[in-house]
Amino acid sequence: MFDMSIQEVNGKGPKKRKKSLEIFDSEGHEQSEASVFPLASVSQAEAARAAEPSVQLLHWRDMPQHLQFNPYVLTGYRPLQSWTGCVCSLFYFHNETINILTHGVSLVYMMMVLPGLLPWGGGGSSFLSLCHLLGAMAPWCGSFLYHLFMNHTRGEALFVPH
Incomplete structure (x- = not known):
């Protein structure tokens, strides 16, 4: 039927x-x-x-304890991977794809637009403009790197204090 x-x-x-x-x-x-x-x-x-990608995505319960912080997202977790595996995860869909892409695209956009908007004139304004540019991009860069490499095989040392 x-x-x-x-x-x-x-x-x-x-x-x-x-x-x-x-x-x-x-x-x-x-x-x-x-x-x-x-x-x-x-x-x-x-x-x-x-x-589907060759990487088998995991369920929340199959993840290590340090990555089980969101019980509302149940599937689509990347397994623990090497540096190369984490970077290759940019090319398939998983539960962190939207976070990685939105922060990465925003970072690229800021790198393209902000330098043209800041006053790079003489005196101390060049140094202040550079500090402003780096300060504006730092959170986006940190978030992009965090979401991209959070499933690294050696990531537990960063999450769990010893």
């Missing part, structure tokens, strides 16, 4: 095909649909798995 549409349940829609297409080769022998259309034999679940 679950593989039928509402129209089919009510008897109003088209009926499901009972027999697969009969396909014959050049010699007149019947072939299976899967041999002619190899992608047709791939289930939707297999196709979805092929599109």
Whole structure:
């Protein structure tokens, strides 16, 4: 019943095909649909798995204790990874993707726009402008790096005081 549409349940829609297409080769022998259309034999679940990243995302309960601070986000956690794995996580969707991208895009935007808005004239204003620029970008940079590398394999030393 679950593989039928509402129209089919009510008897109003088209009926499901009972027999697969009969396909014959050049010699007149019947072939299976899967041999002619190899992608047709791939289930939707297999196709979805092929599109997913090679990294298996974890559930909240599977995370180390120091990363279990938000019990309302239950899935999509990246496993503990190396530096390279953390950087590669920029290219697939997980529970920190929005944090990383919004802080990273804001950081890039500030690096492009703020230097043109500040007075870089003579005297001490250049030093003050540089301090202002660095001070404005520091929280965004820190947040971007925190969210990107929070699942690093050596990250527990940063979270848990010894």
